[in-house]
Amino acid sequence: MSELKVSESSTSAEEKDWLEAKAFFDNLKTNKPRPPKPRFAVTIAVSSRTLFNMVAERKIYEEVGVEDYVKFQIEHEDEPLKPGAAFPFVKALMTVNTRLRELYPDSEELFDIVLMTNNHAQVGVRLINSINHYDLTIERFCMTGGKSPIGYLKAYMTNLYLSKDSDKVTEAIEEGIAAATMFTPEKEVVLCDTQLRVAFDGDAVLFSDESEIIVKKHGLDSFFEHEKEFENKPLAQGPLKCFLEALGKLQRKFYAKNERLNCPIRTFLVTARSAASSGARVLKTLRSWGLEIDEALFLAGAPKGPLLEKIKPHIFFDDQMFHIEGAKELGTIAAHVPYGIGQKYNRGKLIEEPKKEE
């Protein structure tokens, strides 16, 4: 999986681009915070449909066509859009940034939120107006006018990509970028506004799907035996490991300033593994990576929904749609990671491939 950022040193062109923007922002009369230097930032790319609720507009796009959709957006461009599934997550990222700027006024190690959309630039005017309306700190964006965002994700040094389009998310993961498809919860839940709370599934999200393959192919008993035998062998990385690592790096900045008890980032592991039999390997793997997770919850196969309802994360990553559905039902903002063998199964049964057309 991808390293945190490009490892070669920055070029003089990169420095020049950065310094010109820095001068621009320093000269602004407002107190607008300057966007961080991408090389040092944790870059989160969100699509327009995850940031804002565009369900009605999407309907026009799908049922009538793109021309009418663009026309509609232009006609309504002074009406701000309503918040979408990623909106609380973005607000929480902004809260963390405020705290980081207080403690480290000169640091570029911050969250950088980029709007990454397929939309036409003309629709972009409504998106910019909506961002202005909520005063979100989003100063970077890509409006590709229909082209694939994948090349741009890499060019912006993206650490995490959130979209409603599972095809784009799958493509991103295949290119080594942490990504997930966001779902809108079925009921509204009030979330914490002083702390960013991120929940992760273990297998095929933080870790590879190697153990999941054993469960699916050989059953639970083989799985338990295998995990016990290989307890001390770290699991391989999964697609979201690097994002957890980036969160950990920012958490340590708070610990360094004695803010551990008041840290505005909290991470959760919510796994179907059981603590008694297969949990040890997971904790040992995290330790071998030098990563901490604040709370590890071993469900031993129990449904995740009720527990997540208590945790109230701003985002919950899981590779299995079954768990995503369960989370959504009870009001959790869930994001599907289309990775690994779990994609070929639905509720434990192998999905039959649709017959190929002649």
Add this chain to the structure above:
Amino acid sequence: MTASICAASDTRKNAEHTVVVAITSHSVFESRDGDDVFGAGLAFPLLQALQRVNEQLLEGNPDESLLFDVVLVTTDRKQQQQRSLIMSSTTHHGLDVSRFCFSCEEDFVESLQTNAVDLFLSTDRKELLQASEQGVVSALLETHSASPPLEQLRILFCGDFLIQPDAGLKLAGAQSAKGFLSRLGEVRRRFSVQDSPLSITVLTSRGGRESCGSAICVLRSFGINADEAYCLAGAPRAPILNVLQPHFIFMSFDG
């Protein structure tokens, strides 16, 4: 020295409504040792993209008069003296060029003006600065080589330049320049939102979202609806340009 000699080729278009684009011969052709014609240079993919736009315009309306009209211009004595080679290379490669202007350093701008050139393209910033200072709308030919070459004509406007108070003056000082921009917008409108043979992009390097939003609106005021917009706010430009792959860029040439 008399005014430069311009020669018309067989494919001259109806002058009234066309968008006249002058491209320097040194960016279109590359000399090949031992060859009796020039080889394809950096601007070849651009010429092909312009041709494709014209073809699709005519497919939509066989009587279409709003077409791109390509003029090859020499800007130094060395190229000026190779006029027959330039003309024969043009024929050899089957390029759709309607006129040739064999000028040199001193008079190429004048020949651009007398030939009512709407847009001047070159890889040489000094030439572009000279031309734009004398009221000829100019843009920098980009030298990223895409493989395979992009079919779609990709035009980039530098947003930071567009939102400067005197950009209007620099970019579209003369009435004819405003006319060029609005005709470019008209060409774009001949095609639908998706699958267009040309795409117009705005990119801001320095400012935040407000700057890019303003740049989109400035283009609207010139009659152009941008297709794509990128706001970098200090993020490195080179990786983005590598993905964007514009054929030419409207920007400031001084400093």
